[in-house]
Amino acid sequence: MTVATTVILVAxxxxxxxxxxxxxxxxxxxxxxxxxxxxxxxxxxxxVLVRTGIGMVNGAAAAEGALARYGADVALVSAGSAxxxxxxxxxxxxxxxxxxxxxxxxxxxxGYALGQTPGMPEAYAGDASLVDAAVAAGARDGxxxxxxxxxxxxxxxxxxxxxxxxxxxxxxxxxxAQVAFNHGVPFxxxxxxxxxxxxxxxxFLTHVDDAAERSARVVAGMLTR
Numbered sequence: 001m002t003v004a005t006t007v008i009l010v011a012x013x014x015x016x017x018x019x020x021x022x023x024x025x026x027x028x029x030x031x032x033x034x035x036x037x038x039x040x041x042x043x044x045x046x047x048v049l050v051r052t053g054i055g056m057v058n059g060a061a062a063a064e065g066a067l068a069r070y071g072a073d074v075a076l077v078s079a080g081s082a083x084x085x086x087x088x089x090x091x092x093x094x095x096x097x098x099x100x101x102x103x104x105x106x107x108x109x110x111g112y113a114l115g116q117t118p119g120m121p122e123a124y125a126g127d128a129s130l131v132d133a134a135v136a137a138g139a140r141d142g143x144x145x146x147x148x149x150x151x152x153x154x155x156x157x158x159x160x161x162x163x164x165x166x167x168x169x170x171x172x173x174x175x176x177a178q179v180a181f182n183h184g185v186p187f188x189x190x191x192x193x194x195x196x197x198x199x200x201x202x203x204f205l206t207h208v209d210d211a212a213e214r215s216a217r218v219v220a221g222m223l224t225r
Contacts, residue, residue, distance in 0.1 A: 002079065004215045005047060005067045005074060005075070006045075006047045006074055006075045006223060007047070007048045007063075007067075007070060007074050007075070007077070008012070008047055008048065008049050008079050008219060009050045009053075009063060009066070009077065009078050009079065009113060009176055010041075010051055010052065010078075010079050010080045010173070011052055011053060011055075011058070011059070011060065011080055011172055012085060012103065013051065013206050014209055015079065015081060015208075015215070015216075015218070016038075016049060016051045017174040017212065017214040017217075018038060018109060018212050018215075019042075019049050019079075019216045020049070020218070022216060022220050023041055023049075024042070025039070025041040026038055026039070026040050026041075026178045027040075031103075032065040032066075032067055032069060032181070033061060033062070034058070035050050035053065035058070035061070035066075036043050036050070036051040036105075037049070037050050037066070039204075041103055041222040043220065043223060043224040045223065046052070047076075047138035048066065050062050050185045051065055052172065054128040054171055054172070055148060055171050055172065055222065056102075056146065056147070056148055056171065056172060056174070056175035057175070058172070059078070059175045060179050062176075063164060063175075063176045063180070063211050064179055066197055067126060067154070072183050072185055074185065075130065075185060076176055076180045076185055076186070076187045077130070077187070077188055077189070077190060077219055077222075078097075078176045078187075078189040079094070079190050079191070079203065079212075079215045079219050080142060080172075080190075080211075080212055080215055081170070081192055081207075081208050081211040081212055081215065082168040082169060082170040082194065083150075083151045083168060084167070084168050084193040084195065085145070085156060085160060085166045085167060085168055085193055085195045085197060086161075087170075088107065088195075089168060090186055091193050091194065091195065091196060091203070091207055091211075092192070092214065092215050093192070093211065094138060094139040094188075094193070094218045095139060095140055095141075095142055095168045095190075095191050096126065096131050096140070096142075096222075097124075097126040097131070097136035097141075097142075097143070097173065097189040097191075098126050098141040098169050099114075099123040099125055099126060099143045099144075100123060100124040100126065100145070100146065100174045100177040100189060101115035101122070101124070101144075101166070102115055102116075102125045102145075102147065102174040102175055103105055103145040103146065103159060103162070103163060103166075103169065104184045105145040106150055106157070110124050111156075115162075115163065115164055116174075117178065120181065124174065124178065124180070124181050124187070125185065127183035127187055129186075130184065130186060130188040130222060131187075131188055131189075132144050132203065133221075133222040133223075133225035134188065134190050134218055134219075134221075134222040136225055137219075137221030137222045137225065138173035138217070138221065139190060139218045139222075142164045142165075142166070142168075143166050143208070144165075144166065144167065144168050144169065144170065144173055144189050144191060145159070145163055145168075145169045146173045146174035146175060146176075147169070150171065150204075153197055153199045155183075155197070155224060156197035157201050158216050159194060162171055168191055169197075170191055172188070172207035173189035173191070176189075177189070190215050192210070192211030192213070192214040192215035193214055194206060194210070194211035194212075
């Protein structure tokens, strides 16, 4: 295997599995902290698959560890599942982030926008070439939000009022986007919609495998472009 070109970050084993199935070569996992790193070959190119663990802190820590290990010449891609938030989003859709916002950030008392961490932009723009390649591979582009809450129906109602432009929400991507912004590396999130923010986690558990597979196929198609 040669030098990696992209680091693909997923939170769970269910989200890693379709990438491992698509890969023509897979290395043994290496732990950096609690994040598991595996080299994978997709379409003849070497990439690194990182299973980060769930949540913003795990996502950010794994992204920092990956950049320290592989250098700042790689792109970061957040992949896996997400909850659909917009009315016209359906289970099975794949969303690529034209922008990303931290839905938990609220420093409006100091003049910042809702979702803006002080010192950071109001939203993190997805890398334009990666967004275009993901759209060509079957994704829909739009805004994604991230926070520490698993978004069920009551949380979604408030979130739709606070962030009416969001198509989907996950628990890692905005944190990884902030790391990418701080290091000046390309970043995009490609998430398959597993649920529509139902009253509990049943819909997510039913569809997470399918959503992860769709995300992985779009990411693989994006990287070949």
